[in-house]
Amino acid sequence: xxxxxxxxxxxxxxxxxxxxxxxxxxxxxxxxxxxxxxxxxxxxxxxxxxxxxxxxxxxxxxxxxxxxxxxxxxxxxxxxxxxxxxxxxxxxxxxxxxxxxxxxxxxxxxxxxxxxxxxxxxxxxxxxxxxxxxxxxxxxxxxxxxxxxxxxxxxxxxxxxxxxxxxxxxxxxxxxxxxxxxxxxxxxxxxxxxxxxxxxxxxxxxxxxxxxxxxxxxxxxxxxxxxxxxxxxxxxxxxxxxxxxxxxxxxxxxxxxxxxxxxxxxxxxxxxxxxxxxxxxxxxxxxxxxxxxxxxxxxxxxxxxxxxxxx
Amino acid sequence: xxxxxxxxxxxxxxxxxxxxxxxxxxxxxxxxxxxxxxxxxxxxxxxxxxxxxxxxxxxxxxxxxxxxxxxxxxxxxxxxxxxxxxxxxxxxxxxxxxxxxxxxxxxxxxxxxxxxxxxxxxxxxxxxxxxxxxxxxxxxxxxxxxxxxxxxxxxxxxxxxxxxxxxxxxxxxxxxxxxxxxxxxxxxxxxxxxxxxxxxxxxxxxxxxxxxxxxxxxxxxxxxxxxxxxxxxxxxxxxxxxxxxxxxxxxxxxxxxxxxxxxxxxxxxxxxxxxxxxxxxxxxxxxxxxxxxxxxxxxxxxxxxxxxxxx
DNA sequence: CGGTTTGATCGGTTGTATCGATGACGCCCC
DNA sequence: GGGGCGTCATCGATACAACCGATCAAACCG
Numbered sequence: 248x249x250x251x252x253x254x255x256x257x258x259x260x261x262x263x264x265x266x267x268x269x270x271x272x273x274x275x276x277x278x279x280x281x282x283x284x285x286x287x288x289x290x291x292x293x294x295x296x297x298x299x300x301x302x303x304x305x306x307x308x309x310x311x312x313x314x315x316x317x318x319x320x321x322x323x324x325x326x327x328x329x330x331x332x333x334x335x336x337x338x339x340x341x342x343x344x345x346x347x348x349x350x351x352x353x354x355x356x357x358x359x360x361x362x363x364x365x366x367x368x369x370x371x372x373x374x375x376x377x378x379x380x381x382x383x384x385x386x387x388x389x390x391x392x393x394x395x396x397x398x399x400x401x402x403x404x405x406x407x408x409x410x411x412x413x414x415x416x417x418x419x420x421x422x423x424x425x426x427x428x429x430x431x432x433x434x435x436x437x438x439x440x441x442x443x444x445x446x447x448x449x450x451x452x453x454x455x456x457x458x459x460x461x462x463x464x465x466x467x468x469x470x471x472x473x474x475x476x477x478x479x480x481x482x483x484x485x486x487x488x489x490x491x492x493x494x495x496x497x498x499x500x501x502x503x504x505x506x507x508x509x510x511x512x513x514x515x516x517x518x519x520x521x522x523x524x525x526x527x528x529x530x531x532x533x534x535x536x537x538x539x540x541x542x543x544x545x546x547x548x549x550x551x552x553x554x555x556x557x558x
Numbered sequence: 559x560x561x562x563x564x565x566x567x568x569x570x571x572x573x574x575x576x577x578x579x580x581x582x583x584x585x586x587x588x589x590x591x592x593x594x595x596x597x598x599x600x601x602x603x604x605x606x607x608x609x610x611x612x613x614x615x616x617x618x619x620x621x622x623x624x625x626x627x628x629x630x631x632x633x634x635x636x637x638x639x640x641x642x643x644x645x646x647x648x649x650x651x652x653x654x655x656x657x658x659x660x661x662x663x664x665x666x667x668x669x670x671x672x673x674x675x676x677x678x679x680x681x682x683x684x685x686x687x688x689x690x691x692x693x694x695x696x697x698x699x700x701x702x703x704x705x706x707x708x709x710x711x712x713x714x715x716x717x718x719x720x721x722x723x724x725x726x727x728x729x730x731x732x733x734x735x736x737x738x739x740x741x742x743x744x745x746x747x748x749x750x751x752x753x754x755x756x757x758x759x760x761x762x763x764x765x766x767x768x769x770x771x772x773x774x775x776x777x778x779x780x781x782x783x784x785x786x787x788x789x790x791x792x793x794x795x796x797x798x799x800x801x802x803x804x805x806x807x808x809x810x811x812x813x814x815x816x817x818x819x820x821x822x823x824x825x826x827x828x829x830x831x832x833x834x835x836x837x838x839x840x841x842x843x844x845x846x847x848x849x850x851x852x853x854x855x856x857x858x859x860x861x862x863x864x865x866x867x868x869x
Numbered sequence: 870c871g872g873t874t875t876g877a878t879c880g881g882t883t884g885t886a887t888c889g890a891t892g893a894c895g896c897c898c899c
Numbered sequence: 900g901g902g903g904c905g906t907c908a909t910c911g912a913t914a915c916a917a918c919c920g921a922t923c924a925a926a927c928c929g
Contacts, residue, residue: 249642251565255886257641269907282887284907289886294645307907312648319644319848323637330568330630331560334605337623537630566917580876593918595876618876 256290257320259283264317267307325391333537342371348384348393352452356506361552380449400529409531413553416525417498421515432520442495447479455526456498567601568631575628578618636702644848653682659695659704663763667817672863691760711840720842724864727836728809732826743831753806758790766837767809
């Protein structure tokens with residue numbers, strides 16, 4: 248049988264894919280350029296495969312096979328890490344680094360309450376945070392750059408396990424004096440004819456809001472022709488300011504409202520009438536992660552923080 | 559971060575799980591006992607985890623953590639192999655060792671025609687064969703001890719991809735002079751009241767046959783009280799002999815019939831009336847195997863061999 | 870209670886990963 | 900167009916770790 252590639256050489260290869268430069272990749276691996284160069288050469292010799300275009304001047308250009316090998320190398324190194332991780336978790340659960348990814352429509356509202364609670368319950372847990380859109384978080388989860396995601400379900404990703412945390416109801420956010428503000432609750436369909444303001448594309452909350460208002464996938468509300476084409480807010484905070492400025496109405500998740508996102512703006516917040524006006528908050532992790540037990544053990548605490556609270 | 563365990567040490571651990579004996583595990587790894595012993599110790603030290611019960615005399619007893627680590631080590635080594643495999647496949651597709659698992663109700667009938675065809679089309683492919691029941695084959699596929707399975711679908715296994723090859727119709731096999739033998743086709747339901755002979759438990763063909771005859775899962779045909787309790791044949795060849803001996807009737811798959819399993823026995827073979835009287839033959843492999851491309855390329859040839867032929 | 874088996878330990882040897890220095894080559898700039 | 904720079908490959912020296920053979924301590928067996 249072909250001898251197995253050494254983890255070290257695979258690390259060199261991955262560093263090279265990341266930096267596209269022998270010197271900097273070597274630096275990232277804390278070895279000299281000569282060592283990394285020899286390592287890559289040895290890997291190509293052992294696999295009997297050309298991973299780099301050697302004739303393309305001095306630039307680092309991967310062959311198609313090189314890219315595939317690199318992807319498999321990433322998976323192989325991660326599964327080696329999983330061995331060590333399983334031991335570490337068994338030795339000292341709820342400790343060490345935990346790289347948590349959060350979407351921008353959850354992070355600013357839950358983390359301020361979640362982090363202290365976690366620190367108190369699991370003081371040895373070191374939480375590294377990263378905020379990004381769902382699709383990018385999922386990609387980083389699969390790459391092994393993140394361990395756990397806090398996001399809105401469902402998130403389409405093979406190879407990931409998920410668990411529900413809580414429902415997060417939507418509120419209609421209206422400018423003061425708006426016609427709908429006189430009602431106790433607002434039917435979601437009524438927003439279809441309003442000027443509905445949304446987050447920019449890529450935020451799952453945008454899709455959830457459109458869905459709740461009865462728009463089909465991809466379809467959207469009518470736009471004022473005078474408005475900048477495709478203009479959309481980049482955060483819920485900007486969105487609130489736009490509604491307060493009278494540009495239209497929007498939907499806000501309960502966690503944002505309870506965190507006081509509309510405080511001081513005079514905005515009128517009304518629950519949606521009828522059922523179905525909510526998103527599901529949840530956790531996601533790589534299937535068969537050695538730390539699955541820990542992640543599931545976090546659920547009650549997280550569900551409590553994410554659940555309804557008195558204002 | 560914790561340093562990654564070396565593949566060598568993981569191999570030692572797996573050899574130890576297999577042999578439960580330091581000396582023999584060392585021999586299997588082609589190292590001395592002292593080396594393997596030191597390697598295991600080093601692994602336990604690096605992971606800071608007790609993998610073996612050190613106080614249980616001289617016997618080798620794994621801790622629960624030890625077993626989990628071993629399972630993850632198996633996965634890690636396999637993903638390292640996948641790196642080398644990807645390179646080997648790209649360098650020389652359809653060559654090298656291919657460990658093929660086949661179920662006993664397919665192997666004896668298809669392999670005699672499949673092997674020569676494969677040898678002719680892909681002379682550099684070295685096929686290692688293993689015959690076993692579906693569940694055991696699937697387990698060995700997941701363990702990495704087999705690369706490809708030829709079996710009857712569906713086979714329940716997460717982490718495996720499958721593809722259909724061909725339908726394999728069932729024939730009623732009747733002793734000469736049997737009442738049903740006068741008909742051109744036999745309704746499957748008519749076999750419910752016959753003395754239906756079956757393979758022993760564990761063969762998927764047994765379940766398929768029961769299903770075709772209209773028995774619910776787990777339910778079975780009425781038994782002669784004089785018959786040895788739960789007696790069942792161990793191969794289709796024995797089954798044919800039993801039918802020829804007048805002990806009852808059975809169902810035979812078309813591939814067995816065409817291979818001449820009933821030749822010279824005087825058995826009467828009748829197609830089943832109506833639709834649904836067939837099983838699906840297919841291939842299965844580990845998801846994301848580097849050789850998936852090769853496996854799919856084998857499908858046309860295999861489907862042709864597995865498909866209907868003139869008698 | 871001696872002999873045998875089994876896993877742990879120790880000193881010596883070999884292999885190899887790594888380093889620093891140097892070479893080969895393309896590229897840019899003056 | 901030639902000198903200088905940047906980049907990757909190569910080379911000899913070295914330090915570390917894996918490995919072996921021998922030996923030890925404990926358990927097990929007859």
